[in-house]
Amino acid sequence: MHRHSMAGMALLAVALVAACGSKAKVGGTTTGKVTAIDLGRSVNPDRTITASTDTFAPTDTIYAVVQTETLGGAKLKVRWTYEDGQTVNESTQNLPSSGGTIWSEFHVSKPDGWPIGKYHLQVSLDSAAAGVKEFTVK
């Protein structure tokens, strides 16, 4: 019994270290995973980013393409936030029930220009954090 609890503690410690040391920017849930997050100023007709960048001008429309692999029917949510934590925008897409590899495109614009600073794009799949991407407006 004592040996079992020691083994459990060791496993827990390994899991915690692995979680803290992870630098992964994309991840998944039991229903699927985010395999890529791409940012740019425009998208191709095939819903891929024309030219990836993480630096934008205040007048840019900012596009994000999120690639997911799901078993189907998952809910993909993106949350754009400013450096002060303020929410800029939130959008949700219900992924097709067919599952598989799905490309989702999200875009935001601000007619009077983006405030200069750092922003985050947080991606969640079925309410579980699945990825984050940082970008700068300057």
Add this chain to the structure above:
Amino acid sequence: MGILDKIFARKRDNTAVDGGKPDFSNVQSGSSTAPGPGDIAPPLAERIYIVVKGDSLSKIAEREYGNANRWREIYEANRATIKNPNLIYPGQKLRIP
């Protein structure tokens, strides 16, 4: 600088609207989803794969085909963009035949 200049300069700066906090109330947004690149899912035809950190052609082949040894098929389909099969980079778009 006149009062109007100050007002318009502040509006152009656009960093502080109310007590130093930016105003995002007029942000416009949109989104769309497709089961693959484009509006129509390519059934068993080519797909586009976006390389993520830690990927290699054999890892992608393992995931896409269930066989890491089929990496050469991906390499051959992307000879135009892959000079060295050992060097692919995150964000790179690969055709999966």
